[in-house]
Amino acid sequence: MINKDQAVRLVELWLERERVLELQAFRWAHDVEVFTASEHEFGWLVVCQSREYVRTRDPRHALAGLGPFLVDGLDGSLHHIPVSTYLDDWEHLYRHDVRGLPRPDPVAERIREALAASGRVAAMRELRQAAPGLLLAEARAYVDALQAGAAPDPELAARTTAPDTCRQVPIETLTGPNGPAPHPIPPPRALYGLHPERPLGHYRELFPDDPHAPSLQRALGGIRCGTPSHESELAAYLRAGTCLLAATALTHDVLDPDKPPLGSFGLLTDGTWFWYADLVHYVEHHHVQLPPSFLAHARANDWTPPEVSDQEVSTLLHRLTDPPAEPPPGC
Structure with missing residues (x-):
């Protein structure tokens, strides 16, 4: 069973992931945090609100229209309940559409009563x-099942209920x-196929198992771009x-361990180079130097990474997760 602290942590992990990936579907995830969590029949209802509202309790900063999260108490799965659905009979929708339990048959009880009171013909x-x-x-088959003390065939039971005329938002x-299913993160030596051999941001201080990686400490001190403004562009x-x-x-942050977590582990690309998601933190806060060839590449793209199609992402993932038979020379 999932307890309250675990439920809150699962929601926080999901929010962290959204902040790092900047997914379009949940842009609000960047500005909210957990506000309250209350126990429910199905697990834990976790309500999020804007950071400013959580800090001040000022109604002017309260977000409207953001439905709660439900962390299932049985398996830790995480679900978002749209606010319009939450204000309706959402428990039935969750019970049937998420947990897969059969929908209630409102006619069955009436037929049982008729059987008990007046017999089979009346039923x-x-x-x-x-x-x-x-x-x-x-x-006949429906009544026979009830008379035998069994449940009617689900297909017959479904036909005793009028179809929904106004469907709730799913x-x-x-x-x-137990939380977001992680993508497979390949070991460093499997990350060949793109340029360079290792992702940008792959430092030995961050990956102790790879002592041949470059040192983060030696990369401190500015990006060698000529003007300070390029750091923000980078x-x-x-x-x-x-x-x-x-x-x-x-x-x-391995250079400041007392800081809060930077976010979730991730790997980004512009289709040519690839880098770890936390690299931007080290560039902004520790002025880490990056290879001149990458800076020239980013500048040539006018500091805007090219769009990478879903097909290209699929191809790159295939190359990353299927390492070549022979590693590049010098490895």
Whole structure:
């Protein structure tokens, strides 16, 4: 069973992931944080609000229209309940559409009562009035099941209920059990195929298992771009890359361990170069130097990374997760 602290942490991990990846669908994730969490029949309802509202409780900063998250108490899966659905009978929708439980049959109890009070013929008559679409043989099968103390066939039970005329906005499942399912993050020597041999931001201080990686300490001191303004342009370039891989593991500033987590682990690309998501932090806050060839590449793109199509992402992922038979010379 998932407890309250675990539920809150699962939502926080998902928000961190959204902030790092800057996904279009949840742009609001950058500006919100967990506000309250309350226990529910299905698990934990977690409400998020704007950071400014959480800090000040000023109604002017409150977000409207953001439905709660539900962390399933059984498996830790995370779901977003649209506010219009939450204000309706969302529990039935969750029970049936998410957990896969059969929808209730409102006619069954009436037929059981008719069977007990007046017998089989009266029960058949009651059923034909309640569900005129059932054929006579189907009605008999339905009543026979109830008379035997069993549940009617689900297909027959579904036909005793009028179809929905106004469908609720679906509940969106955001992650599977126990949080966001991480993408496979290949080991450094599998990341060949793009330029350079290692991702930008692959330093030995961050990856102790790769002692041959360049030193982060030696890269401090500015980006060698000629003017200070290029540092902010470079940071914008790095932040705007296309996501290749992401995981829920949090990254930290190895140069200032007391700082809060930087965000989730990720790998970005512009189709030619690729880099770790936390590299932008080291550029902005520690003025880390990057290779001149990459700076020239970014400048040639007018400090805006090219768009990478879904097909290109798929191809790059294939190359990253299937390392070549022979590594490049010198490895």
